[in-house]
Structures are given as C-alpha cells and as structure tokens.
Amino acid sequence: MARPLLPSSQKGLLLELKGLQEEPVEGFRVTLVDEGDLYNWEVAIFGPPKTYYEGVCFKARLKFPIDYPYSPPAFRFLTKMWHPNIYETGDVCISILHTPVDDPQSGELPSERWKPTQNVRTILLSVISLLKKKKKKKQEGKRHFHATLLVREVSEKPL
Template sequence: MIRPRPARADYSSRRAPRGCARRGRGAAGALAAAPLPAAAVAPTLVPGFDRGLPQLLGMARPLVPSSQKALLLELKGLQEEPVEGFRVNLVDEGDLYNWEVAIFGPPNTYYEGGYFKARLRFPIDYPYSPPAFRFLTKMWHPNIYETGDVCISILHPPVDDPQSGELPSERWNPTQNVRTILLSVISLLNEPNTFSPANVDASVMYRKWKESKGKDREYTDIIRKQVLGTKVDAERDGVKVPTTLAEYCVKTKTPAPDEGSDLFYDDYYEDDEMEEEADSCYADEDDSGNEES
C-alpha cells in the first residue's frame, strides 16, 4: 500500500511583515531593498542548522558602510597623487571619518608661506551629506568664524533655501569630494565673499583694503602676522612649506618600495602600478590676493 506523502509547507505564500519592502525571496531580497546597519541585521535561521549558529555567526563578515569605501578611495588617491596646495592624513589610523588637513598659502599672495592646519569630519552618509571643515590655525578672514568654521556654500546641505542667497547648484552634492572642498577653501582665502560675512570686522577691513587699492594695509598686515606665526607649527611638524610656484605645483608619482615617506606621503597602501606625473596647477592664477602698488 502506497502512503501519500505529507504536503510540503509553502513558504512563498507568507507575507512579509508590514513595513518591509519585498524584493526577491528571503532575507537577501529584503536587504537589497532596504540596507540596514550591521548591528541591525538579524541572521537568517536555516531549519536544521540551529546547532551550528555560533559557528555561522563567527564566520559572518560585518557590513561596511559605503562611506568608508568612498573615503578610503579618496584618501588613497590624495596621498598617492597629492594635489597642489594641501596635504591630508588620518588623525587616527582607525578612524576614516576624521582627517587632518594642511593647507599651504598660495605663492604671490599675502598667504604665501602659510601653514594652516584644519580638520575634516565626515558623516556616516558621506558623500550624500557634506563633511564639516574647521581651521585649527587662527584665521582672520571675512568668511571664517572665530571658531575656525568656514562659511562656504559647498559645505552647506543640498536644500533649497531662498533666503540664503545661494543657488542649489552652489551647495553640496554627492559628486563633490575632498579635493573640490579644499581647492574651494584655498580659492576663498584670496577671494572673500563680503556679501555674507562670518567675521564682520574682517569684512570691513577687507573692503577698505580693496577700495583703497592696497593703501589701507590693516587687513593685509594682520594676515602676514598670522602667516609668520604658522612657521612655528611647520617647524614643529617637520613640514617644508612651498613658497614658489615650482614647489607649490606638485608633480608626484607613487613611491617605489625602497623609497621613504614623509609626514603627508605615508606609503599607506601597496600598489605596484606607477602613477603618471600630475601636471595640474594654477596656470591662470587669480591675483586678487596679490600686493597692489
């Protein structure tokens, strides 16, 4: 006598809990539809394998936020092929979200020879949200607060705010990166925006200097004093600050295995490919920060 086989349970007819998007089958489809932090992802229990759950959990790889991957690529690129005007490094090797920055004052400007230290703090959802930038070096500038925070549109969240006077295209968007931020800050040093000052007194001084065609030197004298003061930090950190265009316009390649490294050029990554020399620089440099006769 042939006994009928028991009917198999049909798991495909079960509905997902309310609030969960369904895409594909099982936990893989749910994760593809709505990624969660590693701490929030519960392991899927497979029938008959509950005894081996501790081993499965021990072998599981934690989910890495996409922001970490993006920051790792940016840091690697900027250290292997530095950009003129600044250097970057991690404050702590175990923290990709906290960078130390050194900005060099452009030659032929009042900031020439300056060594300005700053910090970049990245949010967990970078590059969809902008990082926070703050100067550690004391700065006297119309668009820099006493705290060192910089008032610049590229660091503002991508929201439509008609009262700010900024166009949405001027604000942060995910196509921006550390390079565009720091080059924008360097440009801002020589070209302040006096229409929305963060330091009113510095803005007034800058306007007097501009309107007097360089005869009123109160603003520039303060800048030069601050630049001279940064030499102490540069000497303490063992940094040679570029003072000529030839030094400022870096042309670098990936260090060979037997080559040494310096403070900002640590051979943090292994790469056998030699990078081509970078030939970008300020070919058409603005002279708005130059001395005027």
C-alpha cells in the same frame, strides 16, 4: 580569514584618501587624525604664493558624516586666522559645504550647494581659492590688512 566589509562611506573615503596621497592637491596634505577612523582627517594647508597667507601652514580638520557623500563634511581651521569666509570657530563658509536646501535668506541657490558627486578634492580646491585672493597694491593692501587686524583686535576685547 576574510576581511570585514566596510560601509560604503568608508570605502569611498579610503579611496579618496589614497587618491589624494598619491596625487595631492597643490597646497594641501591630508592624513587621518587616528589610523582607525576614516571619518576624521587632518589637513595641512600651505598659504598660496603672493597672498597674505604666503609662507603660513594652517591646520584644519575635515569631519565626515556616516552618510557621506550624501551629506557634506564639516571643514574647520584649527589654526587661528582671519578671513571673511572663516568664522571665529574656524568653520568655513562655502556653498559646497552647505546641505542642498532651498533657503532664500542664504543668497545661495540649491545648485551651488553640496552634491554627492562632489568630493574632498573639490572641497580643497574651493578652500584654496578662498585663500588665493591676491595682495592688493602694496600700500592699499597694507592699509586694508592692518585696518582689518585693528578692527578684529578691538572687537575681540571685552567691554
């Protein structure tokens, strides 16, 4: 009996998943949320050493559109965290996850945005580079980190 043909996006995602499982990106582990759904991936992200995130394991989701790789996937942290490029919802704000439109308000060039030649590996490397910002000098870093936590705590309290 012949195997059913997979849409090209599923073939590509299957190849990417196998490649990432055989040769993983350092600091990440990827699996399918549901074995029958190649469009939803679970990502485990291990906080890079010598950063504020060291020793923390974050969970995230990658959701792929049917027309992947022509449109970018959505990347969302499921673990609550604070980072200037991560919204309260967990959505990640990085240029390569934005569709390539000319939007002068964004501060991004279309060339910095998603291209079909990019892949999950480039997304993971971009996310880990966000988290790799080194700790500042001990006291300066601690003050900055605690001030950030305080601002966030105050801003989350209802008035």
